[in-house]
Every structure is written in structure tokens, then in C-alpha cells.
Amino acid sequence: MNEWYAHVTVATVIENNGKFLLVHEKTDNGEKYNQPAGHLEPNETLFEAALRETKEETGWDVELTGLVRINQYTAPSNGVTYLRVTFSARPLAHNADAKLDAGIIEANWFSLEEIKQLGNKLRSPLVLSDIEFNLTQPKLPLNYVNCYQPSK
Template sequence: MDWQPHITVATVIEDDGRFLFVDEFKAGRMVLNQPAGHLEAKESLREAALRETLEETGWEVELTGLLGIYLYTAPSNGVTYQRVCFSARPVRHDPARELDSDISGITWLTRDELAAQPERWRSELVLRCVDDYLAGIRGSLELVRD
């Protein structure tokens, strides 16, 4: 059997108790997710996180830490994803920037507002990453080697 995990990045961005999420269309429904996406060839994990955040939200951010490395197997297709999740702070927003085609918009939510909508999560990693952030779990960016 040919098994290969998909490497993805995600970014938890917090500003004054609210977190930045994307509304995206996946598997026939609108879901909430952190800005996230696949690592591209010849790209570092940090570069991928910054790029995906900008492309999906119009926000430039500063990465502040490594939040965690998560394994998730999607029940819908059996694909295993390795998610490298960063924490970040917002720097500058370009509201005129065109977002990725599968993104319908962005929203800022508190942890409780997110938790109240489990049917909208892209996966359980959406809340788990926020909870890990709120628990103070952070590694130095020096742990991420290019």
C-alpha cells in the first residue's frame, strides 16, 4: 500500500481574545478553519504559513511560535495530514486583496463562539489548536528548521 501523509501548515492568529478564521467551501459545505494549506515545493514551513495566511485572509502576520505538530486522518477520505501549526500576531490587513477561490470570507471569533459551532469546523483540529494556544503551549520558532 502506498501511504504518504500530506504536509500542511496552519496559523492561529489572536488579537484581543478573538481568533482569525476563514470561511471556506469544502466537501459541499461551508466550514471554519484557521488559515491553512499545503506545503509547496522548495518552500519552508514558515514561508508556507505566512503565504497561506496572506492568500486566505489578506493579513500579513508575524509568526510568534510553534504551536504543535498534529496528525489527523480525515474520515471522509482516509487521507492523513500532518499539520504544523504556528501562532502569530496580526501586522497589517489588505481588505482589497483577492482571497483564494475557495475562501468566501474571514471572521474573528472568540474561543466560545467557535466552540458553539462544532458543525462548522473543518475538523476537530480547529478547536484543538485554539485550546492549545490558550493553554500556553508554544515552542520556539528555532525548533522549525529549514
């Protein structure tokens, strides 16, 4: 019997001067656009995962500023259920020479209107909905996320 579990992922909504940082990436379903995002790794907090994924996919160091929301999403392409924790962040510094993760074509800044025009080129409906939610709803303080790790 196969054991079912949700895949835990993180994403960051990074805004700077009215533009949002997205990654252009190669996926099994063609080229798509997404927030910097990825899977939680063993012995890693949600915060660490969000910072790591952002740096690996964009070359940007960011500061997490709040919790946007938590999404449960079942991808129609593969039937996998994801529990996605989305954070807001502000950019700190960019390393233009950083080697980006495999599959990442580039990272660019887009206005909300440009993102809306991407339509089905967005990796999932969560990309646009989390940006719009980030713009219209208050962010929760980061202490609403408890990353309890027992002493080793």
C-alpha cells in the same frame, strides 16, 4: 501499487484582543470554518507556507510567534493522513482589497465561545483543539522548527 504518504500542511492560530482569525470556506463537505491553512508547496519552508496561506486566505500579513504543535490527523471524510504544523502568529497589516483564494467566502474574527458554538461547522477537530492548546500551553520557539535547505 499506490505509494502512501502523509500530506504536509500548515496552519496559523492568530489571536488579536481575545479573538481568533478563521476563514469561512467552501469544501467538498459544505461550508466550514478553519484556521488559515494549506499544503506545503515545493521548495517552500514551513514558515513560508504558513505566511503565504494566511495572506492568500485572509488578506492579513502576520508575524509567526511560535510553534503551537504538530498534529497527525486522518480525515474521516477522505481517509487522507495529514501532518499539520500549527504556528501562532500576530496580525501586522490587513489588505481589505486582497483577492482571497478560490473557495474562501470570507475571513472573520471569533471569540473562543463563538468558535465552540460552530461545532460541526469546523473543518476538523484540530481547529478548536489547537486554539485551546495555544491558550493553555507554552509555545515553542520557532527555532524548534529546522527548515534546512541545501545550497543550490
